[in-house]
Amino acid sequence: MPFNIQKIRKDFPILKRKVNGYPLVYLDNAATSQKPQQVIDCIVDYYSNYNANIHRGVHTLSQEATDAYEISRQKIQKHFNAKNPFEIIFTSGTTHGINLVAQGFSEFLKEGDEIIVSAMEHHSNIVPWQMLCERTGAILNVIPMSEQGILVFSEYEKMLSEKTKLVFVNHISNALGTINPIKKIIEKAHEVDAAVLIDGAQSCSHIKPDLQALDVDFYVTSAHKMCGPTGVGILYMKEKWGNKLPPYQGGGEMIAEVTFEKTTYAGLPHKFEAGTPNICGGIAFGAAIDYLNEVGFQNIEKHENELLAYATSELLKIEGLKIYGTGPDKTSVVSFNIEGIHPYDIGTIVDKMGIAVRTGHHCAQPIMDFYKIPGTVRASFAFYNTIEEVDILVNAVKKAKMMLS
Amino acid sequence: MKIEEIQEELISEFAMFDDWVERYEYMISLGKTLPLIDENLKTEDKLIKGCQSKVWLNSEMNNGKVHFTADSDAIITKGIIAILIRAFSNQKPQDIINANTAFIDEIGLKEHLSPTRANGLVSMIKQMKLYAVAYQSQLNS
Incomplete structure (x- = not known):
């Protein structure tokens, strides 16, 4: 489908708003x-026409809701090229x-085992591992980054040993936009039999990861970054890990048989899906993936790269403006400061x-400490943004600079 | 001057401006008049939590009146704290405790009153009132 920005913008009702x-x-x-109208319609349709609890009822509504939820799971499986829907x-x-x-791995780790994270993680990908290390006595190692905001791969290679059990890296840094070389990171980790979890929260709205080609063990992302609703996301885990990891929460939906003596757990994926899930969210996530594929990831990438290149060159014309995250592989995120201005x-x-x-530390305080700054201004572009909007931003930043200096 | 009179004065000063740019420029200029906190007092315990920018606030009691000094690393935040200090400094603790803060809304800075706002205006007011409560309890004892 040809990329028509004006047509795409009409899909997003909020873009008509004034602020x-x-x-x-x-x-x-x-x-x-x-969120595009297509996703909003999907949510309205669910609650208007077939809202019911899933996987249990024999009645028609429950069947319809279950079907829609499971079809969505298959859509997501195909989109990410996972081997199996479960x-x-x-x-x-x-x-x-x-x-x-992290909870599941606490059973496998012992004192002296090592976990590797990168220096450019979001707090959500630091804190759970620190907690895991506290529980198990494992050691947390951090892959350093360069001034440009690129991971130092040679340092990562040096850290790997037979003690390494887990490696956690984000696919794309939320604060800097750097795309990490996850394929190479995964290959190296597998050479020492370490498992790898990739945080795809920032990547999946820009690129379409092929999970089988990556041979990744775990991959996580959120629907709301991909034009879907909040409160729903996915954890991809290779079948072997799905069988190995213990359940995370007990409850309905995740059991096969329950007596007061013993409970046997349901198979994948239900073992990890205790309780009534976000049914509507799961279905709308599928609608969001359909929408993004209709726009086309090649189109998205091309347009966003144009926005990034233009925004970078125009912003850099402002005297005293510095961009953080200047590596060659990055997505449409520009994190910057102007000298002397908060x-x-x-x-x-x-x-x-x-x-x-966005302003502040972007939940990545270690990165801010690295650059010795209190935070940055972060402009992050999506495929529905325009070159004209970049101009508006640049002019506004110039005006702010005049008012503030 | 009483707190209400100072607040009325601030409201009429801000009413002279037609648009937000002028109001913000005035607020920034007020920030430059802020009675600055002594550099030695810029310690962790003087920092107000809940602000994206750093805000240090100190208070002293002289002749039954509370005097505030402050600073911030952000200019707009400095303007906001300057407005608050002008309204609440050199006042009796009980008057600070009783003071209404609706004038913030009236001078067109309503958006800063939301508790989710990262500048911590609400935290600043709370901290000033807490100091006043502490001084008032000293006076009562």
């Missing part, structure tokens, strides 16, 4: 994406998926002009 009297310029896509576990989001794996001040002024950017 503080100005047309909304939404550049906080790395925090969450906006390797896709519905979660409440990326953080839930990470915690599920990022919070810039964010406040541009918000008055209808522009939504």
Whole structure:
């Protein structure tokens, strides 16, 4: 399908909004994406026509809801090229998926085992591992990054040994936009039999990962970053891990048989899906994936790269402006500061002009400590943003600079 | 001047501006008049939690009145704290405790009052009132 930006923008009702009297310029896509009418319609349709609990009822509504939920799981499986639908576990989001794996691994780790994370992780991919290390006595090692915001691969290679049990890296850094070389990272980890979890929260709205080709053990992401609703995401886990890992939570849906003496667990994926799930969210996630594929990931990548290149060159024309995360492989995220001005001040002024950017440490305080800054202003672009919106941002930043310096 | 009179004065000053740009520029200029906290007092316990930017606030009691000094690493935050200090500094603790804060809304800074707002205006007011409560209890004892 040819890429028609004006047609695409019409799919997103929120983009017609005004904020503080100005047309909304939404550049906080790395925090969450906006939702197209197709996804909103899917949610309304579910609650209007076939809302029911799934996997149990024999009545028609329950069957319809179950079918829709499981069809969505298959769509997600195909999209990510997982081998089997039961390797896709519905979660409440990326953080839930990470915690599920961390909890499961506490049974396998012993004192002296090693876990590797990268220096550019989101707090949600640091804290669960610190907690895991506290529980098990395992050691947390951190892959350092360069000034450009690129992981130092040679340091990673040096860290790997037979003691390494797990490696956790984000596919794309939320604060810098750097795309990490996950294929190479996974290959190296597998050479020492370590398992790898990739945090795909930032990547899946930009690129389409092929999970079998990556040969990754675990991959997590959230629907809301991909034009889907909040409160739902997936944890992909290879079948062998699905069988090995103990259940995370007890409850309905995850059991085969229950007596007061013993409970046997259900098979995959239900073993990890205790309780009534976010049924509507799971179904709408499928609708979001359909929508993104209709737009086309090649189109998305091409358009976003144009926005990134233009925004980078225009912003750099502003004197004193510095961009953090300047590696060659990055997605449409521009994290920046202007010398002598607090990022919070810039964010406040541009918000008055209808522009939504993020300011602060972006839940990645170690990165801010690395650059010795309190935070950055982060503009993150989606495929529905335009070159004109980049111009609006650049002018607003120039105005903010004049007001603040 | 009483707190209410200062607040009325601030409201009429801000009413002179037609648009938000001028109001913010004025707020930024007020930030430059902020009675600055002594550098030695910029310690962890003087930091106000809940702000994206750093805000240090100190208080002292002289002749039955509370005096505030402060600083921030962000200019807009500095302006906000300057407005608060102008309204609440050199006042009796009981008057600070009783003071209404609706004037913030009236000078067109309503958006900063939301508790989710990262500048911590709400935390600043709370901290000033907490200091006042502490001084008032000293006076009562």
